[in-house]
Amino acid sequence: MNNLPRVFILGDNIDTDNIAPGGSLHLPVEEQRKHCLESIVKDFYSVAREGDIIIAGENFGTGSSREQAPILLKMIGISEVFARSFSRLFFRNAINVGLYLGKYSGECPFSNLEDVEIDMKALEIVNGTDRLKFEAPSDILMEILRSGGMVNYARDMLDKGFK
Amino acid sequence: METPDTRTAAEKIFSRTSGKECRAGEYVWAVPDLVYLHDILGPLTLETFGKIGGDVKYGGRVITVNDHIFPPKDIPSANNIKIMNEFTVKQKWETIPFGEGIEHTLLIENGSIKPGMLAVGTDSHTVTAGAAGALGVGLGSTDIAALLALGKLWFRVPETMVLNIHGEKGKYITGKDLILKVLSLIGVNGANYMAMEFHVDRDVNFNGDDDLSIANMTVEAGAKTCLINNRNLEDHEDFPESDQDSKYTRMEIDISSMEPQIASPYSPGNVRDAREFEGIKVDQVYIGNCSNGTISDLREAASVLRGNQVRKEAKLIVVPATRKIYRQAIKEGLIDIFLDAGATVGPSTCGACAGLHMGVLARNEVCITNINRNFMGRMGDPTSRVYLSNSYVAAASAIDGMITVPGE
Numbered sequence: 001m002n003n004l005p006r007v008f009i010l011g012d013n014i015d016t017d018n019i020a021p022g023g024s025l026h027l028p029v030e031e032q033r034k035h036c037l038e039s040i041v042k043d044f045y046s047v048a049r050e051g052d053i054i055i056a057g058e059n060f061g062t063g064s065s066r067e068q069a070p071i072l073l074k075m076i077g078i079s080e081v082f083a084r085s086f087s088r089l090f091f092r093n094a095i096n097v098g099l100y101l102g103k104y105s106g107e108c109p110f111s112n113l114e115d116v117e118i119d120m121k122a123l124e125i126v127n128g129t130d131r132l133k134f135e136a137p138s139d140i141l142m143e144i145l146r147s148g149g150m151v152n153y154a155r156d157m158l159d160k161g162f163k
Numbered sequence: 164m165e166t167p168d169t170r171t172a173a174e175k176i177f178s179r180t181s182g183k184e185c186r187a188g189e190y191v192w193a194v195p196d197l198v199y200l201h202d203i204l205g206p207l208t209l210e211t212f213g214k215i216g217g218d219v220k221y222g223g224r225v226i227t228v229n230d231h232i233f234p235p236k237d238i239p240s241a242n243n244i245k246i247m248n249e250f251t252v253k254q255k256w257e258t259i260p261f262g263e264g265i266e267h268t269l270l271i272e273n274g275s276i277k278p279g280m281l282a283v284g285t286d287s288h289t290v291t292a293g294a295a296g297a298l299g300v301g302l303g304s305t306d307i308a309a310l311l312a313l314g315k316l317w318f319r320v321p322e323t324m325v326l327n328i329h330g331e332k333g334k335y336i337t338g339k340d341l342i343l344k345v346l347s348l349i350g351v352n353g354a355n356y357m358a359m360e361f362h363v364d365r366d367v368n369f370n371g372d373d374d375l376s377i378a379n380m381t382v383e384a385g386a387k388t389c390l391i392n393n394r395n396l397e398d399h400e401d402f403p404e405s406d407q408d409s410k411y412t413r414m415e416i417d418i419s420s421m422e423p424q425i426a427s428p429y430s431p432g433n434v435r436d437a438r439e440f441e442g443i444k445v446d447q448v449y450i451g452n453c454s455n456g457t458i459s460d461l462r463e464a465a466s467v468l469r470g471n472q473v474r475k476e477a478k479l480i481v482v483p484a485t486r487k488i489y490r491q492a493i494k495e496g497l498i499d500i501f502l503d504a505g506a507t508v509g510p511s512t513c514g515a516c517a518g519l520h521m522g523v524l525a526r527n528e529v530c531i532t533n534i535n536r537n538f539m540g541r542m543g544d545p546t547s548r549v550y551l552s553n554s555y556v557a558a559a560s561a562i563d564g565m566i567t568v569p570g571e
Contacts, residue, residue, distance in 0.1 A: 017538035022517040039545035065287040067303040093303035
């Protein structure tokens with residue numbers, strides 16, 4: 001068994017009720033994670049391994065403002081989510097909790113659960129000759145991600161005497 | 164022509180709240196006029212605020228609302244409300260009396276949200292503030308925590324899409340049908356990151372409750388925020404609007420031949436004419452939520468239900484969005500009509516709309532409702548199916564136990 005990230009291929013409009021179902025939202029996150037993506041991938045929380053990635057279609061994370069959506073993905077071990085587009089609230093929440101995102105536009109050459117490597121310099125997902133270029137968040141968003149999320153970023157700002 | 168002086172309404176509001184003249188696409192640090200937190204996303208906000216550390220720097224108005232799981236259904240939800248209240252007392256913030264109502268309806272009803280404001284909340288349906296002429300922006304819990312800690316927050320000034328609505332509406336047509344139609348036209352990410360600005364002609368004859376219904380579901384098109392200017396309202400001139408020469412995309416919609424609409428599972432953008440779904444058997448009908456638990460909705464539903472019985476295989480649950488609406492419905496005899504028909508009338512709560520409590524769906528159950536989302540598992544079991552419609556159609560379907568369009 002290797003430690004390469006595997007790909008979970010998901011479709012368009014994966015919504016926040018798929019990722020963090022409303023019915024368990026009042027419970028501690030340790031409980032909520034068991035329901036993450038349960039309506040699409042059986043036992044996702046236990047099947048996914050640390051470092052795995054998601055490649056989805058359009059409008060990933062559409063729906064609610066619930067930040068539990070990116071939090072649960074991160075807790076389960078998803079290291080980065082790639083999509084053709086993201087819904088606004090999911091995008092913002094993911095950056096805030098330090099979950100890396102990438103946008104792509106080409107055809108995805110990978111199949112479900114395939115092993116891949118992520119080249120953060122070339123901004124490519126790679127397996128042999130198969131490659132998928134992606135675009136990383138820019139400016140302030142990358143700064144927030146690099147600090148590990150908005151909590152650290154805000155702390156740094158306060159330390160620097162933000163007014 | 165775009166000149167340095169012409170701006171969209173969103174640009175004007177972000178210019179005021181950021182203290183610098185700004186345009187769509189720019190990133191600004193702005194101070195919202197109003198912040199509201201609720202009982203299931205608020206506690207995470209407060210926990211995250213604690214992790215950042217320091218005092219509350221945000222100097223504007225903060226209101227906490229216990230509406231999502233109220234009355235609490237179990238120990239975790241009761242604890243959430245306790246956490247919210249203790250923090251509210253400590254910070255000398257305002258809170259809403261228990262059971263007063265669902266935040267998006269209530270804060271417009273009680274005048275907390277005013278035209279021209281920038282309001283932010285922990286809930287995606289904060290866009291509903293657009294019905295009162297305010298820019299409502301939904302944010303995540305960490306965003307609100309950072310706002311409380313820093314006193315301001317970064318925003319990207321949104322591009323604007325203006326939708327001009329004209330034509331006289333048909334008898335069973337409401338704001339719900341208009342917004343569902345718009346979703347079918349532009350899709351569920353058709354307004355991603357944008358401000359949707361509706362200019363509704365007087366002749367359309369929509370009331371303020373229709374505006375709530377329209378504003379509420381703009382987030383289902385991905386919108387960051389929205390503004391509704393309904394020329395049929397007496398005070399419409401107080402509502403902000405984009406300058407005519409400012410930069411926006413435009414869409415014209417004539418509603419005169421529009422039929423009632425339905426969004427079928429599992430997307431609010433899966434919209435077709437309601438009559439195409441007639442005959443689908445329903446197990447539950449749910450009327451009430453932040454957009455469509457208004458007195459207009461209750462009147463519409465009661466007009467169809469009067470003298471009729473809910474089919475015994477189906478459950479009808481009616482939830483007035485606020486205590487004031489509930490009381491008004493009692494005065495008008497609407498609650499009697501619901502009870503006579505065999506409905507269960509619940510207290511004001513987000514409840515079943517988000518699959519939280521008081522009307523959760525079982526395996527394979529079908530529900531028709533006037534709520535805003537029909538995602539997989541939204542109201543309960545992942546195999547349940549939710550159809551979104553206006554209140555007339557929902558009520559008529561309760562009588563027949565199957566999807567029915569009134570007036571046919």
